[in-house]
Amino acid sequence: MLLIRCPYCEEERPELEFRNAGEAHIARPTNIAAESDDDFEKFFFIRANPKGVIYERWRHIHGCARFFNAVRDTVTDKFVMTYKAGEPKPAKLPGAAK
Amino acid sequence: MNAMFRISGAGRLSQAKTASFSFDDKSYVGIEGDTLASGLLANGVHLVGRSFKYHRPRGVVSAGAEEPNALVQIVRDDARKTPNVRATVQxxxxxxxxxxxxxxxxxxxxxxxxxxxxxxxxxxxxYYKTFMWPKSAWKSLYEPKIRAAAGLGVSPDKPDPDHYAARYAHCEVLVLGGGAAGIAAALAAAETGVRVILADEQAEFGGSLRFESGARIDGQDGYAWAQAAIAKLKAMDNVRVLSRTTAFGYYAQNFVGLVERVSDHLKSPGRDLARERLWQIRAGRVVIATGAIERHMVFANNDRPGVMLASAARTYLNHYGVAVGKNVGVYTANDSAYTAAIDLKKAGVNIAAIVDLRDNPSGPVIDEARALGIEINFGRAVVSAGGKLRVSSMTVQPKNGGGGRTIPVDAILMSAGWTPSVHLFSQSRGKVAFNAETKRFVPGTYAQDCVSVGACNGTDGLDATVDEAYAAGAKAAKEAGGKAGKGAKPKVDAGESWSRGMLGAAPGAGPGTTVKAFVDFQNDVTAKDIRQAVHEGMHSIEHVKRFTTNGMATDQGKTSNMHGLAIAAEELGKPIPQVGLTTFRAPYTPVTFGSIVGHARGALFDPTRRTATHGWAARQGAVFEDVGHWKRAWYFPKSGEDMHAAVNRECVTVRKVGGLFDASTLGKIEVVGPDAAKFMELLYTNPWEKLETGRCRYGIMLREDGFIYDDGVVGRLAPDRFHVTTTTGGAPRVMNHMEDYLQTEFPHLNVWLTSITEQWAVIAVQGPKSREIIAPLVEGIDMSDEAMPHMSVREGKICGVPTRLFRMSFTGERGFEVNVPADYGEAVWEVLWAEGQKHGATAYGTETMHVLRAEKGYIIVGQDTDGTVTPNDAGLDWAVGKKKTDFVGIRGLTRPDLVAKGRKQLVGLKTKDPKVVLEEGAQIVADPKQPIPMKMIGHVTSSYWSENCGRSIALALVAGGRDRIGQTLYVPMPNGTIEVEVTGMVFVDEKGERLNG
Known part of the structure; x- marks a missing residue:
């Protein structure tokens, strides 16, 4: 079982308390009704599904109930970092290539 | 009375404490502290099982968890019949x-x-080649026959009466393995004051010290040192010592699963003790000290009972005081078997000969064996073992061929060398590295905060092991926050050291031979089988493994993997690392389902949710159905009624008089805040800003793709407060969906969401008499049609307790839903029930609720919709706000496929024969005469007998359904094709007049 750091509770909690919520940093268009079919497809259906570092959303559903963002390596399953919802995608990851 | 092969003065068990036992209905006497294997061997019993495929007689091979052969069924009573128990562990x-x-x-x-x-x-x-054809015979003939013939033990046929405990634990340093290395590491870590857990699979700690008679540490015998060290560790507050506890799985972030066998060794465990306890331990650092496992020699008939690992024979002698034979042969490719021969010789057992594959080895153990007068043959091989139910001889030849001779023996001890137990290291996702010189895989690159020490790290020699382990224990503790330790490193005065050996088939079993030289005893895989697999094109070890099943038995190839790999590599002409090692996976040894399941079975398997009126309904004889975690009253049969009769009566009574229904399980969410209406506008298709306080609206929630996600009636209690209801099953995900948007897409909205599902009990009172039933009990609410029209909500009191009284209907009748605080639910229900009875009302369950709503064409999300249905498909376009510029799903609704013609639409179906009730899920076709496979144009979503209509009714999703109203379609069923007419969705009171009736 993974340990995940909730950026709101500021501590590591067991995976059981969390639920994954898909890829992060996909903002709902402000004028969604005017989106083209192609743009809507990209927004709603297309996901990167990378091998390696993924930016994804998690919810501390059985804890503080907040949604937050995480950087995880899909190969090692290791969490690189977590940060609050609304914060920008981190420019540099801790422990990234020196 | 001493058993024949028990040697007085040998071993550590007290011969005074006997234990009688039976094997295949024959009685024997063993000693407390014996394993079943040592007890049998003490009585001269080597034959303990038959092999999986060839049914060859098999005996005890090892003295530990790696045992491939000695699998038995332990029977405690009628329900407790545990199969495939290793006799060496029991x-x-x-x-x-x-x-x-x-x-x-x-x-x-x-x-x-x-x-x-x-x-x-x-x-x-x-199996792959033979049972290919005909395909249909696999299920009916081949599989059952093969299972019967090739099975292992027999599964118990009764529920497991034992219970299983579970514990979570945390520590700074977890030490896996309690031999010399593990104990040294635990001592070093414990002295720093950090929390330490030390676990070992055996009943006693000591590991190899159980048989290494030459080991001396801190001035005492190695095993005695281990016991003293364990006693010291047990006395420390910061240390937990777990015996009989196997670490079976190493998971992410130093999370280790262990099973403690709590009571399988006890005569009468009693009900207080769990059978096993699952430990789930999160450790700051893990020290892996899992030792090494001796390999057997691969030669013809190496599986005859009496042929066993040298270290096993030594364990039986030095720990259990049991000689494995009276005239013992030894076949080895390394030094360690010599020590077994020496110990046995000193105990008075004749050593017929030592056969050593090596040409000219030298060293102290060889000198000692020679000094004891043991015959030693260098450069020779045992090419075959004689005997059937018990080994009777060994045939010895020069290893490069030549004349042989046959030596009578009653046991053969073998040692091809030692394989480091890298299982847990590998499970931690560490990468092993092949040491070409010592021919073994050892830990290479680490993936987690762990360290391997001692034999499992390829470290040879007791002195080096204790040095390494003590330093690693201290370092792990320091890294995990420990202070400097005050203790002293154990001093190794004498120890044994050996390494090397050989991999693969021994002479006489090499390429071109067809003898039965077993690599994997448990799955009956021979050296020839591995070579054949390579010849047939299996060039990856993963393929060889699956084709031959080498290493795939319950012992997971602890003794066989390296031999199999070496034979494949030789045959392929490739170095071993290029052929690769198969992946180690959890569990290390078999784990019972019981220990994984723990208490989560029976009533505790899943939570059960009961409504406030559950007790009342049960007393009325209600039949319940499971809806998610909820128990819901399904129908209320009167005496003599079956379900059909009860539901018919309930349905008719509700429309004629009235009925009470517990609707508490519907999800309820309170949406509160200055921006509550704005939030509702975004989450539901309907307009909400203009909904007056005190009024209700039927809301539809979509996903962003435009498909219906949930629905429910929403009441506006105040300008800033909505009481939202959801489907029963949808409550948690609707809440999650709302929170998701509120937190991440619309965080600017000032809104609070609160689940109130369990705070309010909901009693639906429906039917023409519903107002008359409720009104006398209500205070502060004008219930006239003018003051409280259909789809309105009022707050007041009922029976003296607060209520949110909704006027709404899921039956098409005049109806109310009485919300009261859940604690009052049953009391209010009883009063309403008494009042209802004056009018002849009925209590009704979910089945009647389903029928009544279907008669009105009201949909159930998840039954009449399936995640691909739009509001338009469901005939609910009216509920989508046409002037709205945004809501979740607004863009999805305009996707090309969602506005295309010919989509499946919800319609009603009437069977031509009114008595025929369609099957839900049945497929619909336009032309029943078309060839199979027919083109299916839809399916039945809801179907019931409607007593009110005097016929069957159904709802269905049909392609272009609304344009087909009046047409005849067909439902092909196994017993014939059913003709149906497409109709509108409303079967009762199409104008909706009864809502005010």
Missing amino acids: ELYDGLTAHSQNRWPSLSFDVGAVNDIASPLFSAGF
């Missing part, structure tokens, strides 16, 4: 009953052994 208790497996009619005469004679038919890949 501790003896007085009265233990064991049976051999996989033999018929008896262990010494087994009909299935014909497979051995017919073995050319059963070569590698036999």
Whole structure:
């Protein structure tokens, strides 16, 4: 079982308390009704599904109930970092290539 | 009375404490502290089982968890019949009953052994090649027959009466393995004051010190040192010592699963003790000290009972005081078997000869063996073992061929060298590295905060092991926050050291030979099978493994993997690392389902949710159905009624008079805040800003793709407060969906969401008399049609308690839903029930609720919709706000496919024969005469007998359904095709007049 750091509770909690919520940093268009079919497809259906570092959303559903963002390596399953919802995608990851 | 092969003065067990036991209905006497294996060997019993495929007689090979052969069934009582128990692990208790497996009619005469004679038919890949055709015979013929013939033990046929405990634990340093290395590491870590857990699979700590008679640490015998060290550790507050506890799985972030066998070794465990306890331990650092496992020699008939690992024979002698034979041969490719021969010789057992594959080895153990007068043959091989039910001889030849001689023996001890136990390291996702010089895989690159020490790290020698382990324990503790330790490193005065050995088939079993030289005892895989797999094109070890099943038995190839790999590599002409090692996976040894499940079974398997009126309904004789975690009253049969009669009566009574229904399970969410209406506008398709306080609206929630996600009636209690209801099953995900948007897409909205599902009990009172039933009990609410029209909500009191009284209907009748605080639910229900009875109202359950709503064409999300249905498809376009510029799903609704013609639409169906009730899920076709496979144009979503209509009714999703109203379609069923007419969705009171009736 993974340990995940909730950026709101500021501590590591067991995976059981969390639920994954898909890829992060996909903002709902402000004028969604005017989106083209192609743009809507990209927004709603297309996901990167990378091998390696993924930016994804998690919810501390059985804890503080907040949604937050995480950087995880899909190969090692290791969490690189977590940060609050609304914060920008981190420019540099801790422990990234020196 | 001493058993024949128990040697007085040898071993550590007190011979005074006897334990009688039975094996295949024959009684024997063992000693407390014995394993079943040592108890049997003490009585001269080597034959303990038949092999999986060839039914060959098999004996005890090892003295530990790696045992591939000695699998037995332990029977405690009618329900407790545990199959495939390793006799080398099962501790003896007085009265233990064991049976051999996989033999018929008896262990010494087994009909299935014909497979051995017919073995050319059963070569590698036999199952894949032979049972291919005809396909249909696999299920009916091949599989059952193969299972019966090739099975291991017999599964118990009664529920497991034992209970299983579970614990979570945290520590700074977790030490896996309690031999010299593990104990040294634990001592070093414990002295720093950090929390330490030390676990070992055996009943006693000491690991190899159990048999290494030459080891001396801190001035005492190695095993005695281990016991003293364990006593010291147990006395420390910061240390937990777990014996009989196997670490079976190493998971992410130093999370380790262990099973403690709590009571399988006890005569009468009693009900207080769990059988096993699952430990889930999160450790700051893990020290892996899992030792090494001795390999057997791969030669012809190396599986005869009496042929066993040298270290096992030594363990039986030095720990259990048991000689494995009276005239013992030794076949080895490394030094360690010499020590077994020496110990046995000193105990008075004749060593017939030592056969050593090496040409000119030298060293102290060889000198000592020679000094004891043991015959030693260098550069020679045992090419075959004689005997059948017990080994009787070994045939010895020069290893490069030449004349042989046969030496009578009653046991052969073998040692091809030692394989480091890298299982847990590998499970931690560490990468092993092959050491070409010592020919073994050792830990290479680490993936987690762990360290391997001692034999599992390829470290040879007791001195080096203790040095390494003590330093690693101290370092792990320091890294995990410990202070400097005050203790002293244990001093190794004398120890044994050996390494090397050989991998693969021994002379006489090499390429070109067809002898039965077993690599994997448990799955009956021979050296020839591995070579054949390579010849047939399996070039990856993963393929070789699956084709031959080498290493795939319950022992997971602890003794066989390296041999199999070496033979494949030789055959492929590639170095071993290029052929690769198969992946180690959890569990290390078999784990019971019981220990994984723990208490989560029966009533505790899943939570059960009961409504406030559950007790009342149960007393009325209600039949319940499961809806998610909820128990809901399904119908209320009166005496003599079946479900059909009860539901018909309930349905008619509700429309004629009235009925009470517990609707508490519907999800309820309170949406509160200055921006509550704005939030509702975004989450539901309907307009909300203009909904007056005190009024209700039926809301539809979509996903962003435009498909219906949930629905429910929403009441506006105040300008800033909505009481939202959801489907029963949808409550948690609707809440999640709302929170998701509120937190991440619309965080600017000032809104609070609160689940109030369990705070309010909901009593639906429906039917023409509903107002008359409720009104006398209500205070402060004008219930007239003018003051409280259909789809309105009022707050006031009922029976003296607060209520949110909704006027709404899921039956099409005049109806109310009385919300009261859940604690008052049953009391208010009882009063309403008493009032209802004055009018002849009925209580009704979910089945009647379903029928009544279907009569009105009201949909159930998740039954009449399936995640691909739009509001338009469901005939609910009216609920989508046409002037709205945004809501979740607004863009999805305009996707090309969602506005295309010919989409499946919800319609009503009437069978031409009104008595025929369609099956829900049945497929619909336009032309029943078309060839199979027919083009399916839709399916039945809801179907019931409607007593109110005097006929069956159904709802269905049909392509272009609304344009087909009036048409005849067909429902092909196994017993014939059913003709149906497409209709509108409303079967009762199309104008909706009864809502005010």
